[in-house]
Structures are given as structure tokens and as C-alpha cells.
Amino acid sequence: MVVTFKSLFRQPVILSSAIATLLLVGIQKLGVFEPLEMKVYDQMMQLRADPGPDTRLLIVALSEKDIQKWNWLIFLIRPLLVVSQIILAKWPELKFMLTALVKFSVLF
Known part of the structure; x- marks a missing residue:
């Protein structure tokens, strides 16, 4: 059919x-x-149920004592800080993403 x-x-x-x-x-x-x-x-x-803290996140805190102990760390991080400041100068709307890096740059 x-x-x-x-x-x-x-x-x-x-x-x-x-x-x-x-x-x-x-x-x-x-x-x-x-x-x-x-x-x-x-x-x-x-x-929904609380999934708990995300295990993929890692929060690192550095003190003045850590900086003195790991002096070579400055040479690895300084270029990152310079780049973050350039990005902030060109795109201020990204401030919320780079705030941690700028605050970290105060240590150096």
C-alpha cells in the first residue's frame, strides 16, 4: 500500500x-x-546536590619568606607580570581576570 x-x-x-x-x-x-x-x-x-569543591582548582599563596627561599622564581614570573600589565593597559575590561597577577606583582 x-x-x-x-x-x-x-x-x-x-x-x-x-x-x-x-x-x-x-x-x-x-x-x-x-x-x-x-x-x-x-x-x-x-x-541539585552540592558537588563540593572542584579538585581541578589550585590556589597558591606566596609569602615573603617563600620569595626569599625561592629567589629563582622571580625570573620565571616576572615576564608573566609584564605581559599582564600590557594586557591590562590595552584591555581594561579583563581586569577581573588579571587582578591576581597584578596583586602578585606588588610582591616583586
Whole structure:
């Protein structure tokens, strides 16, 4: 039994499904659902369990004693500090990313 394309869309279930699908996709592309989606996503993130601290992060603190002990470290870090200051001069909006490096440069 061969079904033609025209006869396929004469069935009410298929026609109504196609109309509903096109309508929902069109509304979503217009961004009508975005505020609702963001609220649902935010609620899901608040309800999930606390994953704990991220083990991929490493925080390093250097004291004056460490700097005196590891004097060779200055030669490795100083170029990084100079580059960070150049980046800050050209792109001040990156300040939040480089704040730690600038504060670190005060030590030297």
C-alpha cells in the first residue's frame, strides 16, 4: 500500500502534530520561551546536590619568606607580570581576570 504525501496530511493526528510542532519551534526561535527556560534551569541548579569543591582548582599563596627561599622564581614570573600589565593597559575590561597577577606583582 503506497501512501502519498497529500493523503498523509489528511489524517487529523498527523496534521495537528505537524502544526503544533511548527508552532512551538517558531515560538522558541522567537525567544518567547527563554525567560521560562531560564527560570526552570535556575530552579534545577538550586535543587541539585552540592558537588563540593572542584579538585581541578589550585590556589597558591606566596609569602615573603617563600620569595626569599625561592629567589629563582622571580625570573620565571616576572615576564608573566609584564605581559599582564600590557594586557591590562590595552584591555581594561579583563581586569577581573588579571587582578591576581597584578596583586602578585606588588610582591616583586
